[in-house]
Amino acid sequence: MKSLLPTWRLHAKAAVAAAAMSLAALLGAAPAHADAASVPAFTDGFGLTQVGAPEVHSSTDFTITVTTRQLSGEHRIRIFLPQGYGADPGKRWPVTYFLHGGGGTVDDAAAAPALHSDSMITVVPDGGLKGWYADWAMQNTAMGAANWQTFHTTQVVPFIDANLRTIADRSHRAVVGLSMGGYGALRYAEARPDLFGHTASLSGGIDFGMAEIRAAVLATELNVTGAWCAVSTSTPAGTGRCTGYGPYVDSDAIFGSPYPVFNADHIWNEVDPAATANLARLGGTGITLYTGNQWPIDHFTEIASNTVKTRLDQLRIPSRLVDYGNGSSLSPTCDGGHDYGCWAPALADYIPRLQAAFTAAS
Known part of the structure; x- marks a missing residue:
């Protein structure tokens, strides 16, 4: 698989330059801090135990830390509340879960102001530097227990519903x-x-099904600090330094063998979002895809997004694809690359549409 990895390391310096402006905007100002008493109190449950006091940026922006048997170590969950949350104790709110990228942290969400909406609660759970939102095939690596999907879907979701005034249904x-x-x-x-x-x-x-995307997963497992890591908002602005993906683990650690020989890659195929059998489960789900098309990464995410869109169309499942190409049609901050200069305006386009869908469901 080594022959695939250089594809994802192309032009890493260019990726850093593309991200520098958005990184500087995110990291240039320190957040205001409020007292812990100004945020809701959480009760442990669903396998989650809180550690320490909340990290409070404001009464509507705070982070709690939890432990769970499903994961090694401590894990942060950042929460954005609507401004009216405290003023109307009888009101319940829709919830959006935001999943950060590889090499990132929950604090990356601050780079997209649209996520802090007055119409919904936003929850940003830790996804690990290379968790890939999966229950790992190997649990005895340097990362220890790594059941990210179980953590998020069977622990975090009901924990949030139990502790905040959510509207706890799929709509x-x-x-x-x-x-x-x-x-x-x-x-x-x-x-x-x-x-x-x-x-x-x-x-x-x-x-x-794309070798280039499998190679990106392998790069995170092997801690190859290529382009995905280079544009993480965890990188100090303008330095080009990257925290990496954490300890080296076996290339089979997350999804098993990536090689399509004698069905060795069966886990990859089972969890492939583009697989027709998996896409068929999305009937009745609102689906939106965004992508640019510039190197070194979005050239491939454009191909992947178009494949998914085509298969959804064949299944007659409605979806929306926004291919903003080189970024000129999206925002002056977007160069069509893999960074918050594009993602922040894409989320600014998406969140009002999501809010409208939440309202229609009510």
């Missing part, structure tokens, strides 16, 4: 993600259509 619950999280968003919508009635994938690695 009022969305899962949205970008890059690695774009894979997670579409995969979770397919795996748990009972939970999520809306999904959006931005520049997602959503076609495991």
Whole structure:
């Protein structure tokens, strides 16, 4: 598989340059802090135990830390509440789960202001530097326990519903993600259509039939700090340094063998969001795909997104694809690449549409 990896390392310096402006905007100002008493209190449950005090940016923007047997270590969950949440204690709200990309953290969500909406709650759970929103095939790696899908769908979702005033049905619950999280968003919508009635994938690695996307997963497993890591908002602005994907793990650790020989890659095929059998589970789900088409990454996410769109059309499942190409049709900040200069305006386009869908469901 080594021959595939250089494809994803092409022009990494260019990717860093494309992201620098949005990174500087995100990281240039320190958040205001409020007292922990100004945010809702959470009760442990569903296998989650809170650790320490909340990290409070404001009364509507805070982060809690939890532990779970499903994952090694401590994991943060950032939460954005609508401004009116505290003023109307009888009102319930729709919820959007935002899944960050590879090499990123929950704080990346601050780079997209549209996610902090006054019409919904936004929950940003830790997805790991290379969790890939999956229950890993190997649990004895340097990462330890790694059941990310179980953590998110069977623990975080009911934990949020139990502790916040949510509208706890699929019509009022969305899962949205970008890059690695774009894979997670579409995969979770397919795996748990009972939970999520809306999904959006931005520049997602959503076609495991493509060798280039499998190579991107391998790059994270092997901690090859290529283009996906280079544009993470975890990178200090303008430095080009990347925190990486965490410890090296076996190339079979997440989805088993990637090689299509004697069905060795059966897990990849089973969890492939572009597989027709998986897409068929999205009937009745609101589906939106966004992608640019510039190197080194969105050239491939465009191919993947068009494949998914074509197969959904063949299944007669409605969906919306926004291919903004080189970015000129989307925003002056977007160059069609793999960064928040494109993702922030894409989310600014998507969130009002999602809010309208939530309202219509009510």
